[in-house]
Amino acid sequence: MAGEGDPAIVATDVDKIHYRYFNFLLKERCYSTYDDDTRCIEAIPLSESEKSILTDVLLHFNQRLYRQLKVECSPDMLKPFLSGKEIKQTFRFAVPVIEEQCIDHSKIIVFASNQEDLETLNKALDDFLLEQDLPVSHKFVSIKKEPILDTELLATFCLSQSRNVFVCAGDIIQFDDDNVGLVNAVILLKSGKLAGKGNVFYRLRAKGGIGYYAALDRVIQPPAPTCVVTTGGSLHAKILHPTRPISERKTRQSNIVSNIFDCLMTAQEENIERLIFPFVYSGAGGVDIKDCARLYASAITEFIRLVPNRFTNPRDIYFVEIDKDKAMKLVLELKALLPIRLTQLMMFPSTDAALKGEDPNHGDCTFGNTFIKYTTGDIREANVDAIVCPEYRNSDFGGIVSNSIKFAFRINYADINGQLQTGNIGISRCFWHPERKREIIIMHAAAYTWNTREEEMNKRYFKQTMDAIFGKLRNSRKMKHIETIAIPLIGITDADDVVVGKKACKVFTDTLRVCCLERTKQSPLTIHLINPCPRITAWLNELLHLP
Secondary structure, three states: OOOOOOOEEEEOOOOHHHHHHHHHHHOOOOEEEEEOOOOEEEEEOOOHHHHHHHHHHHHHHOOOEEEEEEEOOOHHHHHHHHOOHHHHHHOOOEEEEEEEEOOOOEEEEEEEOOHHHHHHHHHHHHHHHHHOOOOEEEEEEEOOOOOOOOEEEEEEEEOOOOOEEEEEEEOHHHHOOOOEEEEOOOEEOOOOOEEOOOHHHHHHHHHHOHHHHHHHHOOOOOOOOOEEEEOOOOOOOEEEEEOOOOOOHHHHHHHHHHHHHHHHHHHHHOOOOEEEEEOOOOOOOOOOHHHHHHHHHHHHHHHHHHOOOOOOOOOEEEEEEOOHHHHHHHHHHHOOOOOOOHHHHOOOOOOHHHHOOOOOOEEEEEEOOEEEEEEEOOHHHOOOOEEEEEEEOOOOOOOHHHHHHHHHOOOOHHHHHHHHOOOOEEEEEEOOOOOOOOOEEEEEEEEOOOOOOOHHHHHHHHHHHHHHHHHHHHHOHHHOOOOEEEEOOOOOOOOOOHHHHHHHHHHHHHHHHHHHHOOOOOOOEEEEEEEOOHHHHHHHHHHHOOO
């Protein structure tokens, strides 16, 4: 790529309509132009930061997919959808654009950098056209992959509005750049020296040259296992070396999580924008890719909990593997653990009242001898005796709330799956808490996500789940000491539909009210309804106070 301030042709043989998608991704963060004659896109990065932005944009632009439709209506009828806030808030790498405007019809192209976003945005557009009763005279799918010389983006996962995890098939060396951190796990020898093994270590060492050796030799043995930063010799990127050992079976998984977490914290301290992980420990470490996915997701989720500031680096986190089949295995595992779109962060759009501060973010009510408190917050940090963790049986994605609870308390997934095969409630007794040292019980409750076509079945599932929770509290001797319990909204793992969200809240509160009134002969209980979304709290406030 050209130096700072120098123009560079970044894409050739590009249709002009595709340039609009390029500009959508670029978001005016770097100057660019399009030449109608040569069909080339030229960009002028003015700083290292703009060069880094341009690299990211090209990665997504070169992987673009698109679908074309012809709709028999004027462009004005499509504006509510095309310029809607919801589309802009939901999709960072997908956008619909008008290709041709006529009085009686419009041609639309839906662009995306990954298949998941393309299909989701297509569905949203189809639903809009159906609601407006707009005829589509014909539609056809045109999926196009531009040739990628070095790196192929396989999946994007959303951590927050501005933070993402990308899984790529390619060579980690291709990511070498300024303001980048490359992760290379090493072994801390008894002599105090750092040593490495495996393909990634040898590739980085070969690229970094004699300076790579020298940088490792200069490292002074840290007083405790941590993440060491070296210059990497002739490499432009900083090299991050996690050093906790994984040879002992008893501490292997916890040390892998800590190593990933240490790298993320070190990247923050070093102000590294892009952190690039190889599939650490899945090669020379001998850890199964399924376990690796869970441990990666656990460390990343905990980092986001502890460092929620969206302006803090690392902005983007990459997992890169040269073996595409192996990379796809990680993608499949991560789809159950991390959100693939922003709505799965469980944040329904705020109302005007909420924006003005008129919606409550906490409140309380009483049913019999059960005291209910509802608040907007992080259920993982609740000061309670027990926390309910929904375990969804009809969804591949476990839900951000459920997964984050298991990550925070280091829950063994295999143990819970075994318990739920024989009942509706599984129990984890945790002596490790993210904020304090005390025992806390996690109640893993079998649950089902909301089905828009089965209203009565939804009510039965809610009742089944809540009956199981309250039945366990009532009948288990091990639960007799429980005086406080935290419960999230159950049944929803995606905030893509406000109507469905409020319906689920209504059934949830109705079922909860009945269960509370039926336990009048038992000891007093305080229930904390804790959710990350202010709008859910506002719905709970409204519904719990209905007569």
